Amino acid sequence: xxxxxxxxxxxxxxxxxxxxxxxxxxxxxxxxxxxxxxxxxxxxxxxxxxxxxxxxxxxxxxxxxxxxxxxxxxxxxxxxxxxxxxxxxxxxxxxxxxxxxxxxxxxxxxxxxxxxxxxxxxxxxxxxxxxxxxxxxxxxxxxxxxxxxxxxxxxxxxxxxxxxxxxxxxxxxxxxxxxxxxxxxxxxxxxxxxxxxxxxxxxxxxxxxxxxxxxxxxxxxxxxxxxxxxxxxxxxxxxxxxxxxxxxxxxxxxxxxxxxxxxxxxxxxxxxxxxxxxxxxxxxxxxxxxxxxxxxxxxxxxxxxxxxxxxxxxxxxxxxxxxxxxxxxxxxxxxxxxxxxxxxxxxxxxxxxxxxxxxxxxxxxxxxxxxxxxxxxxxxxxxxxxxxxxxxxxxxxxxxxxxxxxxxxxxxxxxxxxxxxxxxxxxxxxxxxxxxxxxxxxxxxxxxxxxxxxxxxxxxxxxxxxxxxxxxxxxxxxxxxxxxxxxxxxxxxxxxxxxxx
Amino acid sequence: xxxxxxxxxxxxxxxxxxxxxxxxxxxxxxxxxxxxxxxxxxxxxxxxxxxxxxxxxxxxxxxxxxxxxxxxxxxxxxxxxxxxxxxxxxxxxxxxxxxxxxxxxxxxxxxxxxxxxxxxxxxxxxxxxxxxxxxxxxxxxxxxxxxxxxxxxxxxxxxxxxxxxxxxxxxxxxxxxxxxxxxxxxxxxxxxxxxxxxxxxxxxxxxxxxxxxxxxxxxxxxxxxxxxxxxxxxxxxxxxxxxxxxxxxxxxxxxxxxxxxxxxxxxxxxxxxxxxxxxxxxxxxxxxxxxxxxxxxxxxxxxxxxxxxxxxxxxxxxxxxxxxxxxxxxxx
Numbered sequence: 001x002x003x004x005x006x007x008x009x010x011x012x013x014x015x016x017x018x019x020x021x022x023x024x025x026x027x028x029x030x031x032x033x034x035x036x037x038x039x040x041x042x043x044x045x046x047x048x049x050x051x052x053x054x055x056x057x058x059x060x061x062x063x064x065x066x067x068x069x070x071x072x073x074x075x076x077x078x079x080x081x082x083x084x085x086x087x088x089x090x091x092x093x094x095x096x097x098x099x100x101x102x103x104x105x106x107x108x109x110x111x112x113x114x115x116x117x118x119x120x121x122x123x124x125x126x127x128x129x130x131x132x133x134x135x136x137x138x139x140x141x142x143x144x145x146x147x148x149x150x151x152x153x154x155x156x157x158x159x160x161x162x163x164x165x166x167x168x169x170x171x172x173x174x175x176x177x178x179x180x181x182x183x184x185x186x187x188x189x190x191x192x193x194x195x196x197x198x199x200x201x202x203x204x205x206x207x208x209x210x211x212x213x214x215x216x217x218x219x220x221x222x223x224x225x226x227x228x229x230x231x232x233x234x235x236x237x238x239x240x241x242x243x244x245x246x247x248x249x250x251x252x253x254x255x256x257x258x259x260x261x262x263x264x265x266x267x268x269x270x271x272x273x274x275x276x277x278x279x280x281x282x283x284x285x286x287x288x289x290x291x292x293x294x295x296x297x298x299x300x301x302x303x304x305x306x307x308x309x310x311x312x313x314x315x316x317x318x319x320x321x322x323x324x325x326x327x328x329x330x331x332x333x334x335x336x337x338x339x340x341x342x343x344x345x346x347x348x349x350x351x352x353x354x355x356x357x358x359x360x361x362x363x364x365x366x367x368x369x370x371x372x373x374x375x376x377x378x379x380x381x382x383x384x385x386x387x388x389x390x391x392x393x394x395x396x397x398x399x400x401x402x403x404x405x406x407x408x409x410x411x412x413x414x415x416x417x418x419x420x421x422x423x424x425x426x427x428x429x430x431x432x433x434x435x436x437x438x439x440x441x442x443x444x445x446x447x448x449x450x451x452x453x454x455x456x457x458x459x460x461x462x463x464x465x466x467x468x469x470x471x472x473x474x475x476x477x478x479x480x481x482x483x484x485x486x487x488x489x490x491x492x493x494x495x496x497x498x499x500x501x
Numbered sequence: 502x503x504x505x506x507x508x509x510x511x512x513x514x515x516x517x518x519x520x521x522x523x524x525x526x527x528x529x530x531x532x533x534x535x536x537x538x539x540x541x542x543x544x545x546x547x548x549x550x551x552x553x554x555x556x557x558x559x560x561x562x563x564x565x566x567x568x569x570x571x572x573x574x575x576x577x578x579x580x581x582x583x584x585x586x587x588x589x590x591x592x593x594x595x596x597x598x599x600x601x602x603x604x605x606x607x608x609x610x611x612x613x614x615x616x617x618x619x620x621x622x623x624x625x626x627x628x629x630x631x632x633x634x635x636x637x638x639x640x641x642x643x644x645x646x647x648x649x650x651x652x653x654x655x656x657x658x659x660x661x662x663x664x665x666x667x668x669x670x671x672x673x674x675x676x677x678x679x680x681x682x683x684x685x686x687x688x689x690x691x692x693x694x695x696x697x698x699x700x701x702x703x704x705x706x707x708x709x710x711x712x713x714x715x716x717x718x719x720x721x722x723x724x725x726x727x728x729x730x731x732x733x734x735x736x737x738x739x740x741x742x743x744x745x746x747x748x749x750x751x752x753x754x755x756x757x758x759x760x761x762x763x764x765x766x767x768x769x770x771x772x773x774x775x776x777x778x779x780x781x782x783x784x785x786x787x788x789x790x791x792x793x794x795x796x797x798x799x800x801x802x803x804x805x806x807x808x809x810x811x812x813x814x815x816x817x818x819x820x821x822x823x824x825x826x827x828x829x830x831x832x833x
Contacts, residue, residue, distance in 0.1 A: 330718035347709035349776040358717045361699045368698045
């Protein structure tokens with residue numbers, strides 16, 4: 001029996017339909033993986049379920065009653081909670097205050113009843129064997145436990161259906177194992193879980209059934225034990241996903257970039273020390289490292305986005321080089337894409353066209369006047385090349401899915417005709433199909449003779465795409481490895497090297 | 502058809518304020534008092550051109566204000582800069598005998614300098630625009646009072662007085678006062694700047710996402726400072742017109758003009774969060790305020806009631822443009 005049913009759900013944003021007539025049911029006490037490529041409609045559907053979007057056609061049926069939540073609070077009261085990819089915790093408040101935020105128990109005078117709050121919080125957390133005091137500030141907890149606080153929030157609301165959006169994206173292996181144990185517990189208690197993830201391994205590990213969406217349409221629900229990974233990927237992508245072959249594609253022995261014991265300082269604090277490597281045209285160097293290893297700092301330093309000093313010898317195109325500012329870097333054909341699309345990438349209120357052309361407007365204009373036709377043509381051809389899925393170039397970029405926004409940002413930097421491409425976590429939050437497209441693109445850019453530095457938290461991806469891998473640990477270079485002669489274990493060892501001491 | 506209309510609404514930010522203006526115009530015409538001869542007083546050419554003359558000062562200020570607000574800033578100093586420029590103009594043509602062109606250049610330069618200081622302190626000094634321009638609002642007013650020794654300076658003509666050329670600001674061409682032409686000209690120039698010129702695009706980009714703009718290679722500090730400089734120059738231009746129309750430079754004039762300008766910009770659909778807005782909208786906002794004061798004045802409605810209504814209109818205009826109200830307005 002279905003405890004939750006979607007019936008003919010159709011949703012449009014500014015006249016564009018993103019969900020087409022979606023109907024399916026979900027049974028109580030099971031874990032459903034909701035999967036689909038970026039832009040398939042997963043987040044939109046969940047926003048409808050959780051009351052973030054209330055303006056849609058069709059109906060949501062909860063326990064055989066038709067519901068339409070006008071805001072998240074109504075959904076929570078009906079027993080539906082969502083745990084977002086980005087944790088919604090206030091780091092300066094303590095654990096109990098976070099669990100009860102907005103719903104604090106009060107005494108007759110309207111003051112917060114702290115005693116009751118702390119005991120109730122302790123009771124909830126006792127189930128997870130929570131090792132900290134409930135008065136601990138959330139900001140000082142490890143990220144895995146912060147996630148458990150979010151789950152506790154859901155439990156405190158007596159949620160029966162819990163939506164988890166990419167809950168493992170910030171977790172380490174052991175934290176993931178821990179999370180899965182807790183999820184199993186929730187299932188034992190009869191909670192229904194909708195689990196969104198791009199990680200196939202996890203889905204097969206914990207899901208009972210998979211609901212597949214593609215391009216805003218419902219494709220089917222499958223029992224996990226009856227299908228395999230390839231089946232799922234093909235269903236999602238609608239086409240066979242090939243494997244990538246990376247071979248070094250060195251055009252010449254010229255060097256684009258070379259660092260000779262470079263140390264970088266910011267406000268007199270050393271943030272990177274003793275880096276030595278060089279990059280040739282047509283070469284891809286992947287940068288591995290744990291959180292805080294200095295990957296982003298390295299790329300931003302090279303791009304001139306930091307106010308910083310450095311010691312050592314830095315050469316660009318065989319000339320001495322000092323990174324100055326992003327605008328100078330772009331003139332020098334050095335480009336950068338931030339790991340944080342939302343706060344450092346897109347202009348949400350502007351169109352795809354304007355987002356794409358912004359860095360090359362000087363070359364598109366005469367005496368400051370933008371030549372509209374040339375701008376349209378230039379952007380259209382690049383956006384077509386990258387196969388961005390959009391309604392029109394005049395659509396606001398914020399209406400695109402994350403993966404397609406990333407493609408527009410790629411078009412922005414590629415229009416510069418860069419020689420050196422600095423990519424910070426370019427595949428974060430991107431689905432399997434788009435990732436493959438991205439790998440193919442990197443391959444193509446290599447052949448065109450671009451030098452590429454990119455970071456990734458997924459070691460498999462670094463091994464797949466790079467020619468060499470630079471490993472950073474606590475701001476220090478711990479290894480520079482030939483991809484063909486290394487493996488993930490070795491890379492991890494070097495990544496942990498400085499943190500173990 | 503329904504879909505096309507909703508797409509049009511979604512695409513063009515200026516449609517709603519312009520539509521609001523049109524509706525208000527029709528209402529004004531319909532509810533206008535009728536003269537004894539049976540003519541519609543509101544629709545009389547003199548009345549309409551009078552409205553335009555009355556709004557042109559605030560209108561010119563609002564253009565600069567729009568630029569600054571699109572960068573997600575604010576300029577509270579425009580009223581004081583207007584007073585400073587008006588004072589400088591009066592002293593320039595009368596006491597200092599600088600002549601027509603040089604006086605105007607001095608006044609505009611003062612505006613540009615105020616804008617430069619505003620922009621530089623916000624950009625490189627990293628002080629909030631609200632505070633920087635609040636300080637400039639006080640400082641520029643003080644400087645104007647200092648120059649004028651706290652009195653207003655009358656502008657006279659004739660022997661050893663203001664040059665005859667200065668009268669251009671009070672003459673009319675084909676029945677339309679000269680300041681209106683300046684207002685229209687400036688509006689056209691800056692709507693081209695915002696639409697077609699690189700600088701305009703950068704202004705939107707900065708307001709939309711400053712960090713992304715920096716990383717995309719835009720020299721954010723320079724672009725932002727330029728926006729404040731334009732706001733200063735336009736406020737000074739309005740000040741020159743102001744003094745010419747009143748035949749005096751009064752350092753106490755222009756108080757709360759910045760608030761009227763902000764109101765017009767907001768009614769015109771520009772978001773105080775930045776990244777969004779058009780001069781067409783601002784123009785509509787300016788005219789909406791102008792029409793309203795005019796029609797209420799024609800009916801003899803008192804100032805107190807006018808102000809209360811103006812407050813209500815600002816809120817209503819923003820409600821119509823923002824948030825959930827939009828959905829019920831456009832979709833159904």
